[in-house]
Amino acid sequence: MTSGTSLLSRVQNDRNVLGLVFLFPAAALLVVFLTYPLGLGAWLGFTDTTIGRSGRFVGLENFASLLRDSVFWLSVWNTFIYTAVASAVKFGLGLWLALLLNRNIPFKSFVRAIMLMPFIVPTVLSAIAFWWIYDSQFSIISWTLVRLGLIHHYIDFLGDPVLARASVIAANVWRGIPFVAISLLAGLQTISPSLYEAATLDGAGSWQRFRHVTYPLLTPIIAVVMTFSVIFTFTDFQLIYVITRGGPMNATHLMATLAFQRAIPGGQLAEGAALAGAMIPFLLAAILISWFGLQRRKWQQGGSDA
Amino acid sequence: MSKMTRREFVKTTAGAAAGVSLGASLVGRAEAADLSYKPEKGAKLRVLRWKRFVQGDEDMWMQNTKKFTEKTGVEVRVDNEGWEDVRPKAAVAANVGSGPDIIIGWYDDPFQYPDKLLDLSELASYLGKKYGGWYDICRRYGTRDGKWIALPLGVVGNLLTYRESHVRAAGFDGVPGDLPGFLKLCQALKAKGTPAGMALGHAVGDGNDWVHWLVWTHGGKMVDDKGNVALNSPETIAALEYAKELYPTFVPGTLSWLDPNNNKAFIDGQVSLTNNGISIYYAAKNSTDPKLKEMAADINHAHFPIGPVGRRTEFNQITSAMLFKHSKYPNAAREYLRFMWEWDQYDAWMKAAIGYVSGPLKAFEKSTVWTVDPKHTIFRDLAGGMLDNGYAYKLGAASAAVMADCVLIDMVAEAATGAQTPKAAVERAEKRALRYYKI
Numbered sequence: 001m002t003s004g005t006s007l008l009s010r011v012q013n014d015r016n017v018l019g020l021v022f023l024f025p026a027a028a029l030l031v032v033f034l035t036y037p038l039g040l041g042a043w044l045g046f047t048d049t050t051i052g053r054s055g056r057f058v059g060l061e062n063f064a065s066l067l068r069d070s071v072f073w074l075s076v077w078n079t080f081i082y083t084a085v086a087s088a089v090k091f092g093l094g095l096w097l098a099l100l101l102n103r104n105i106p107f108k109s110f111v112r113a114i115m116l117m118p119f120i121v122p123t124v125l126s127a128i129a130f131w132w133i134y135d136s137q138f139s140i141i142s143w144t145l146v147r148l149g150l151i152h153h154y155i156d157f158l159g160d161p162v163l164a165r166a167s168v169i170a171a172n173v174w175r176g177i178p179f180v181a182i183s184l185l186a187g188l189q190t191i192s193p194s195l196y197e198a199a200t201l202d203g204a205g206s207w208q209r210f211r212h213v214t215y216p217l218l219t220p221i222i223a224v225v226m227t228f229s230v231i232f233t234f235t236d237f238q239l240i241y242v243i244t245r246g247g248p249m250n251a252t253h254l255m256a257t258l259a260f261q262r263a264i265p266g267g268q269l270a271e272g273a274a275l276a277g278a279m280i281p282f283l284l285a286a287i288l289i290s291w292f293g294l295q296r297r298k299w300q301q302g303g304s305d306a
Numbered sequence: 307m308s309k310m311t312r313r314e315f316v317k318t319t320a321g322a323a324a325g326v327s328l329g330a331s332l333v334g335r336a337e338a339a340d341l342s343y344k345p346e347k348g349a350k351l352r353v354l355r356w357k358r359f360v361q362g363d364e365d366m367w368m369q370n371t372k373k374f375t376e377k378t379g380v381e382v383r384v385d386n387e388g389w390e391d392v393r394p395k396a397a398v399a400a401n402v403g404s405g406p407d408i409i410i411g412w413y414d415d416p417f418q419y420p421d422k423l424l425d426l427s428e429l430a431s432y433l434g435k436k437y438g439g440w441y442d443i444c445r446r447y448g449t450r451d452g453k454w455i456a457l458p459l460g461v462v463g464n465l466l467t468y469r470e471s472h473v474r475a476a477g478f479d480g481v482p483g484d485l486p487g488f489l490k491l492c493q494a495l496k497a498k499g500t501p502a503g504m505a506l507g508h509a510v511g512d513g514n515d516w517v518h519w520l521v522w523t524h525g526g527k528m529v530d531d532k533g534n535v536a537l538n539s540p541e542t543i544a545a546l547e548y549a550k551e552l553y554p555t556f557v558p559g560t561l562s563w564l565d566p567n568n569n570k571a572f573i574d575g576q577v578s579l580t581n582n583g584i585s586i587y588y589a590a591k592n593s594t595d596p597k598l599k600e601m602a603a604d605i606n607h608a609h610f611p612i613g614p615v616g617r618r619t620e621f622n623q624i625t626s627a628m629l630f631k632h633s634k635y636p637n638a639a640r641e642y643l644r645f646m647w648e649w650d651q652y653d654a655w656m657k658a659a660i661g662y663v664s665g666p667l668k669a670f671e672k673s674t675v676w677t678v679d680p681k682h683t684i685f686r687d688l689a690g691g692m693l694d695n696g697y698a699y700k701l702g703a704a705s706a707a708v709m710a711d712c713v714l715i716d717m718v719a720e721a722a723t724g725a726q727t728p729k730a731a732v733e734r735a736e737k738r739a740l741r742y743y744k745i
Contacts (some may be wrong), residue, residue: 050703051397067740070734071711128336136559137571158507158562161725246509247712248561251720264394265510266710267418267703268742269401 040281044273051267072275074250075258079279081165082254083233086172090229091222094180099210101181102188108258112185119178127242130171134158134243158244161251168252171239176232180225187221188214227290231283255279289291341432345638351382353642355410356389356625360588366658370651377645380638390510397433399630407633413709414447414694414701416456416628423455424629424636426643428453433647440669441689446701447624449665456626457643458666461692463685464515464622466608467586469601472500472578481579481608485523485548488611492555495578502579503556503571505563506719508712511623512565514695516610517718518579518621521545522693523613528708528739534701535743537717538736542615546721546728553722561719573598581610583623584662584685591660607684609691618691625663664688667688704742713738 011017045062049055055101069281111209118126133140134157142154157167199209237256240246246253248263253261255275263272353371355566357364364386371382385406392411399405400419409415416423430448435441440448444458466481473480476494478487492502505513508661521527526542529535553560557577559567568580573589580586610620629639645651649669656663657675661682665671666689676686696705708714717735720726726734 021588050418051401052421052703067364069738069741071738135570136562136564136567137557137574137576147460154558156559156562159559160561164562236742244562247508247564247715247719249716249723250712262707262711264397265398266707268707 042275042277045277046274049270049271049273051264051269055270058270063278065271066274066278071250071258075246075253075255075275076166076278078250078252079234079254079256082169082172082236083230086176087226087230088167088235089173090171090176090180090233091226094177094225095184095222097177097181098184098188099214100183112182112195115181116178118175119182123175124242125236126175127171127239130167130174130239131243132169158246161248164244164248164252167241168243171243172188172233172236175239176229179232180229183225184218184221187218189216223290227286230286234283234286235281251264262302317431339630341429341644343637343641343644344618345378345425345641347634347639349380349635351380351408351635351642352406353382353384353408353410354406355386356392356394356398356412356716357382357386360585360659360662362588362658362660363655363662366655367646370646371642372653373651374642374645378638378641378644382634382642395550396628399632402502403632405632406628407631407635407639408460408627409432410627411456412623412625414696414706416448416626417450418703418706420450420455422631424631424633425453425455426629426640427454429640429644430457433644433667437649440667441687443624443689443692443694446668446694446696447626449495457626457647458624458626459647460625460663460666460670461689462511462583462623462625463664463688464512464581464583464620465684465688466579466610467572467582467584467610468579468606469500470606471604471735472498475500478607481611483609483611485611489548489551489555492552492579496555500578501555501557503560503563503577504581505565505568506553506561506715506722507563507567508715509563509565509567510712512568512581513712513715514709515524515565515623517714518693518695519610519619520549520718521714522619522621522697523610523615523716524548525613525615527698528705528714529696529699529743531698533704533743535736535739537739538732542732543728544614546718546731549718549722550724550728561723573601577602582619584660584682587681588660588662599710606681609684619693620688621695622664622692624689624692624694661685707742708739711738730732 029094043268044055046057046059047055048058048061097115101108101115105111132138136156136159139154139157141157142151145151146154156163158164165272195213195217196209199213204212234255236254237260240252240254240257244252246257250258255278259272259279261272262268262275266272327375357369367386368384371384374380389412392409393415395405395558396411396415397418398407399409400422403422426448430440431454440458443461448454448456448458463719468481469712470480472495473491476491476498478491478494482488482491495502496647504516506517507513521537521542524541524545526537526539528537539679557571568577568582568585569589571577572582572586584607587602587605587607590598590605593599593602609618614620627643629643633639646655647667650660652665653675656665656670656673657678660679661675664685664687665673668687671686676683694701695709696702699705713735717731720734721728721731725731
């Protein structure tokens with residue numbers, strides 16, 4: 001046996017080395033397609049790069065400039081409203097839908113499959129559909145209501161700042177509900193029926209069963225689902241870009257859409273990167289909150305605080 | 307023309323002698339002193355261009371490209387994409403240094419990355435000499451420090467499109483050429499239930515086109531000729547006061563309009579006057595629907611009214627070809643551009659798009675596309691009556707950033723709807739502009 005083969009066989013049998021080898025492809029993918037772009041984006045935010053010119057380090061200048069920009073603050077405000085309202089509604093409706101689907105209803109699998117539709121349709125297509133639904137001249141909603149004699153003028157869904165915000169939030173909710181509902185449904189199904197039987201024998205009503213059996217056992221899933229839901233909503237881009245372009249008067253501009261508008265069509269790469277970077281603290285906060293929430297619940301051990 | 311003796315170029319005659327089979331009929335009238343470039347061996351080109359609304363444009367462009375390939379053997383792949391997708395893609399290509407050889411982009415794109423573009427001065431001066439000279443506006447959008455960094459393809463006209471019968475019913479023979487008259491017309495149209503409508507949402511094309519005209523024709527401007535932000539002026543306030551009176555005459559919902567909205571509303575008969583390219587007329591005229599054909603007969607075009615400045619101050623979408631330094635076959639690319647800009651190809655293309663794009667060179671005014679239908683004629687010399695979005699200073703990163711941020715559209719929308727007073731709206735816009743025109 002030569003020393004070469006013994007080294008090779010030792011390497012082949014070394015779990016640590018093998019682990020690294022097997023880890024390499026995934027790690028390389030993550031570094032190339034995730035870490036590097038993210039790092040580059042963060043770096044660009046501290047430079048004065050434009051599309052045609054590589055920049056130099058300017059420290060916090062971009063951020064200072066954004067702080068003085070009314071449109072930036074409007075987009076921050078819009079993003080918070082959008083995320084808060086859409087996430088809350090998605091959670092409420094999603095949980096309700098999950099509870100309904102968890103019962104024995106006719107055509108159960110068919111109904112569950114149908115419910116996934118909004119999630120399956122490419123976002124841009126559903127955004128275009130909503131664009132038509134909200135059209136100032138051709139809205140199907142306005143048309144129906146006018147035909148029914150309930151209103152006399154077409155609703156200016158996307159022209160009025162408040163209505164425009166509500167309209168894009170509604171579109172986001174429609175699209176996001178399936179994710180919440182299906183995930184929570186999966187969680188519901190892990191709850192053993194015997195717990196409900198025991199609770200019923202103890203005389204618990206349906207609200208008490210939900211409050212003291214369903215809710216505590218579902219909490220870990222809720223934390224994960226809502227973390228993802230908040231992140232998806234906070235970083236939404238396509239719906240806004242197709243339906244309003246951030247208009248009217250920037251009333252629907254989110255941080256993500258404004259970052260794109262300034263970085264690419266506007267050519268101010270550094271400013272756009274800074275704007276996108278400004279989203280990171282908020283996202284980190286959302287992740288940390290849920291992470292600590294998860295720790296407390298000790299869900300990995302399958303235990304609970306109760 | 308001493309540069310023409312450089313080795314990479316050959317006289318067209320030599321090129322023709324080198325075995326170009328289609329020869330005479332294609333090269334056409336001014337064969338004699340032509341410039342021509344000899345494509346590199348095995349050259350292949352990738353071209354990215356916009357397409358929009360008018361099918362004839364895309365078809366004829368592809369047909370001309372095919373002709374080029376037959377003539378030179380150079381394979382050309384043309385990607386026709388939605389017009390707003392070209393900008394980001396061009397930006398990416400410029401930044402990473404690879405991608406299409408030629409990109410036909412918009413507005414001041416070339417000024418965002420002038421260092422990434424090849425000099426086209428020789429080709430531009432040849433075309434200018436041959437075809438009656440470039441319009442000044444094309445020179446502004448094509449040159450930087452006296453060097454041609456892009457080859458203007460033309461101007462996508464944006465004028466007033468209106469229904470003749472509705473304007474007559476409102477008591478006018480045509481669209482008045484002055485601001486008070488235009489306002490009266492819009493008020494009368496509204497009273498008759500056949501309102502006007504112009505986009506005030508983030509409509510990158512139609513929205514920008516009319517609000518720039520509005521500010522300029524009152525004498526307002528974003529920057530003075532030294533590059534200082536000069537928006538906050540009595541002239542701009544006057545423009546916003548005018549917008550405040552004009553907006554209530556519009557069909558409801560214009561605040562949400564993006565570029566396609568006015569086309570749809572006009573074709574549906576809900577709007578009787580709007581600002582647009584020739585594409586509405588084109589769609590109606592080429593429709594198989596008899597009702598739309600009837601509407602086409604009733605559609606006409608007019609210039610925007612002229613305000614206190616006393617001259618045309620229109621704003622149209624201008625489009626230019628850029629040749630990138632990362633191209634491996636710059637001579638093939640130059641030859642492609644030359645071929646497409648020559649009369650035979652350009653004229654056929656203009657005709658196929660019934661004048662959707664007005665020529666960048668004065669001789670193209672002679673095309674019969676402008677006389678075959680009197681409703682085309684007004685689009686003939688649009689490049690002659692427009693200003694650029696950097697007016698009254700240079701085009702550059704700041705002008706591009708300010709327009710992409712919809713600063714003027716938002717300003718007019720805020721004032722017109724009463725969300726802000728004209729004074730507050732202009733101050734807000736000024737602050738936004740100052741973030742880019744800071745140096």
